[in-house]
Amino acid sequence: MTTNNENIVLHVADVHKTFGGLHALSDIDLQIEEGKTHAIIGPNGAGKSTLLNVVVGRLAPTRGAVVFDGQVLTGKQPHEINQVGVARVFQTPEIFPDLTVLQNVMIPALAKRDGDFKLNFLSSLEDEVEIREEAEHMLEDVGMKASKDMFASSLSRGDKRRMELAMCLMQHPRLLLLDEPTAGMSRHDTNTTIDLLKKIKERGMTKVIIEHDMHVVFSLADKISVLAGGRIIAEGTPEEVRNNPKVQEAYLGGAH
Amino acid sequence: MNSIFSMSRKDVITFLIFSAVVLLMPIWLQPFGAAYPDLMQKFAIFGILAIGFNILFGLTGYLSFGHAAFLGAGSYAAVWTFKLFSMNPIPALIFAVIIAGLFALAIGYVSLRRSGIYFSILTLAFAQMSYNLAYSVLTPVTYGETGLQLALDDPRIADAAFGGGSDVALPVSNLFGMVNMNGIPGFYFCAIFLIIGFFITQRIFASPFGMMLRAIKSNQNRMSYTGFNTRPYTLTAFVISGMYAGLAGGLMAVTDPLAGAERMQWTASGEIVLMTILGGVGTLIGPVVGAWLIKYFENIFSSFNENVLHNLFAFLPEGIEKFVVEVTSMFVGEGWHLTLGLVFVLVVTFLPGGMMEGYRRIVDMFQKKDDGDGKASTKSDAATAPAE
Numbered sequence: 231m232t233t234n235n236e237n238i239v240l241h242v243a244d245v246h247k248t249f250g251g252l253h254a255l256s257d258i259d260l261q262i263e264e265g266k267t268h269a270i271i272g273p274n275g276a277g278k279s280t281l282l283n284v285v286v287g288r289l290a291p292t293r294g295a296v297v298f299d300g301q302v303l304t305g306k307q308p309h310e311i312n313q314v315g316v317a318r319v320f321q322t323p324e325i326f327p328d329l330t331v332l333q334n335v336m337i338p339a340l341a342k343r344d345g346d347f348k349l350n351f352l353s354s355l356e357d358e359v360e361i362r363e364e365a366e367h368m369l370e371d372v373g374m375k376a377s378k379d380m381f382a383s384s385l386s387r388g389d390k391r392r393m394e395l396a397m398c399l400m401q402h403p404r405l406l407l408l409d410e411p412t413a414g415m416s417r418h419d420t421n422t423t424i425d426l427l428k429k430i431k432e433r434g435m436t437k438v439i440i441e442h443d444m445h446v447v448f449s450l451a452d453k454i455s456v457l458a459g460g461r462i463i464a465e466g467t468p469e470e471v472r473n474n475p476k477v478q479e480a481y482l483g484g485a486h
Numbered sequence: 487m488n489s490i491f492s493m494s495r496k497d498v499i500t501f502l503i504f505s506a507v508v509l510l511m512p513i514w515l516q517p518f519g520a521a522y523p524d525l526m527q528k529f530a531i532f533g534i535l536a537i538g539f540n541i542l543f544g545l546t547g548y549l550s551f552g553h554a555a556f557l558g559a560g561s562y563a564a565v566w567t568f569k570l571f572s573m574n575p576i577p578a579l580i581f582a583v584i585i586a587g588l589f590a591l592a593i594g595y596v597s598l599r600r601s602g603i604y605f606s607i608l609t610l611a612f613a614q615m616s617y618n619l620a621y622s623v624l625t626p627v628t629y630g631e632t633g634l635q636l637a638l639d640d641p642r643i644a645d646a647a648f649g650g651g652s653d654v655a656l657p658v659s660n661l662f663g664m665v666n667m668n669g670i671p672g673f674y675f676c677a678i679f680l681i682i683g684f685f686i687t688q689r690i691f692a693s694p695f696g697m698m699l700r701a702i703k704s705n706q707n708r709m710s711y712t713g714f715n716t717r718p719y720t721l722t723a724f725v726i727s728g729m730y731a732g733l734a735g736g737l738m739a740v741t742d743p744l745a746g747a748e749r750m751q752w753t754a755s756g757e758i759v760l761m762t763i764l765g766g767v768g769t770l771i772g773p774v775v776g777a778w779l780i781k782y783f784e785n786i787f788s789s790f791n792e793n794v795l796h797n798l799f800a801f802l803p804e805g806i807e808k809f810v811v812e813v814t815s816m817f818v819g820e821g822w823h824l825t826l827g828l829v830f831v832l833v834v835t836f837l838p839g840g841m842m843e844g845y846r847r848i849v850d851m852f853q854k855k856d857d858g859d860g861k862a863s864t865k866s867d868a869a870t871a872p873a874e
């Protein structure tokens with residue numbers, strides 16, 4: 231906690247995570263500024279997804295804590311963490327395969343109202359006109375309106391990912407975590423996604439994005455942290471990181 | 487307020503057809519030789535049991551192997567109401583549903599801490615515990631092996647107060663002293679509850695609550711990371727389905743006022759699962775169809791005995807006749823469960839979606855023949871639409 235504290239929306243404070251003898255994360259201290267896009271890059275197995283798992287409550291850190299907007303998230307249930315405004319796109323799409331695309335996108339919007347439980351079985355889904363319209367708009371934004379009545383299981387991998395992004399955006403989260411959101415997408419779809427993510431940035435949503443595609447990273451990120459072997463080995467603006475010899479070394483040694 | 491009855495056209499039509507089919511049972515079941523009250527009461531009661539079970543299993547995917555416990559609890563509660571309060575079925579049913587609901591709340595609260603096979607095992611264990619308790623420790627309440635029955639000297643305080651005094655014969659459950667609950671009136675009494683139960687299920691299927699349950703079945707993790715506390719949802723579904731089972735158990739007692747521990751046995755729980763899967767898990771109508779088919783064929787197959795078989799195959803030469811009778815007798819009478827098991831294996835292997843999938847395949851086949859290549863797209867639209 232060095233500089234302008236009030237702008238920090240997410241603080242990962244001294245987090246360690248071990249799996250048996252494996253140090254997946256060590257001494258992670260990460261501060262994400264409000265409204266910024268923060269990229270996390272690093273070779274496969276560096277611990278990037280593990281870091282996000284700790285933030286959303288899928289994993290408990292072995293040591294350290296995650297603070298979001300002044301609240302300690304560590305120890306909270308995943309649904310509570312989502313309710314304070316954290317949404318995540320997963321590396322392998324986490325969607326509702328047996329529901330239609332439209333239903334997939336409507337459910338996150340209902341979470342604010344029904345998340346803590348509501349037994350409204352006398353009302354009909356047909357009556358949720360507002361949320362349906364909002365969901366249809368969102369599908370239009372991500373270019374998936376045509377497939378709204380398809381089962382999500384029948385979508386291509388890239389479309390599943392786009393739909394998952396739409397699901398997260400329906401919640402207007404304060405912090406959006408994206409784990410390789412363009413993996414499996416065509417060049418064209420990747421560019422559409424970049425444009426979409428840029429648009430969100432204009433609306434002031436804070437984003438943490440894990441990405442292998444350097445084109446995506448450099449066109450979106452305000453700041454980059456480089457993770458290797460569970461440690462942050464470099465941090466800075468895209469320019470600084472690009473010219474950092476340690477980073478070049480890690481990338482030559484690693485898979486990518 | 488108007489949203490309470492806003493049903494889609496399709497739902498209204500389904501409801502009307504379903505009601506007609508149920509209410510006209512005494513007529514259309516005649517050619518099948520099944521239009522007698524005892525069997526039709528079973529159709530209605532097991533239909534309620536199956537659609538209630540489907541709210542849990544069909545929507546949330548949690549497979550309970552202990553639902554017979556709630557059935558039994560409902561029966562005991564109803565018989566006790568008869569004994570202590572009144573032979574009127576309404577208070578008995580209310581009490582049966584409440585007791586089964588509380589019972590489901592307790593068992594569900596613990597069992598739902600696990601999912602998948604562990605959940606199933608937990609429910610099975612609780613149901614077997616209930617069964618054993620009913621036989622042993624709880625004998626003062628359940629009357630153990632003899633079962634809970636009416637007696638001439640039961641207090642029946644409400645009936646006594648209104649002068650429906652005890653005579654020499656055991657009383658019969660009746661609506662305000664007017665309609666007796668055996669025979670055809672008993673069937674119609676149960677049928678009305680089946681129709682109400684079906685209506686409520688339809689509403690749940692079409693509601694946001696129902697969609698949440700389906701979403702939990704589809705991907706519970708995503709539900710959590712989307713901000714849903716899934717436990718209260720699954721627990722509510724569990725309690726609702728337990729209450730349906732309690733209602734069914736209560737109705738069993740209404741049509742025949744006794745309750746025994748065997749109603750809670752694991753075979754009874756298994757039968758509920760079979761009905762639902764055979765008919766079609768997660769569909770509206772499937773579980774009812776499954777319940778009707780199983781009860782119908784149980785009735786037919788278990789009434790066969792060797793004499794009947796000998797008559798049936800009398801036209802065959804002596805030696806062959808003996809052999810055929812020997813083989814077939816394994817599948818009828820006591821052996822009916824062998825037939826059921828075989829049919830179940832066949833259905834699960836070739837029609838994993840149950841009877842409803844079979845029905846859909848037949849409809850699709852005819853549609854393909856009818857509209858040729860011109861309107862091939864309508865079918866694929868239907869295939870991508872959400873299941874009802």
Ligand SMILES: Nc1ncnc2c1ncn2[C@@H]1O[C@H](COP(=O)(O)OP(=O)(O)O)[C@@H](O)[C@H]1O
Pocket residue numbers: 249252254272273274275276277278279280281
């Ligand atoms: N749940 C887990 N149990 C055991 N090991 C894990 C688990 N999750 C991740 N790991 C290990 O931690 C390391 C970091 O994985 P991960 O965070 O997925 O890397 P990446 O940077 O590619 O996203 C890997 O060696 C991985 O095998």
Ligand SMILES: [Mg+2]
Pocket residue numbers: 278279280321409
């Ligand atoms: Mg990863």
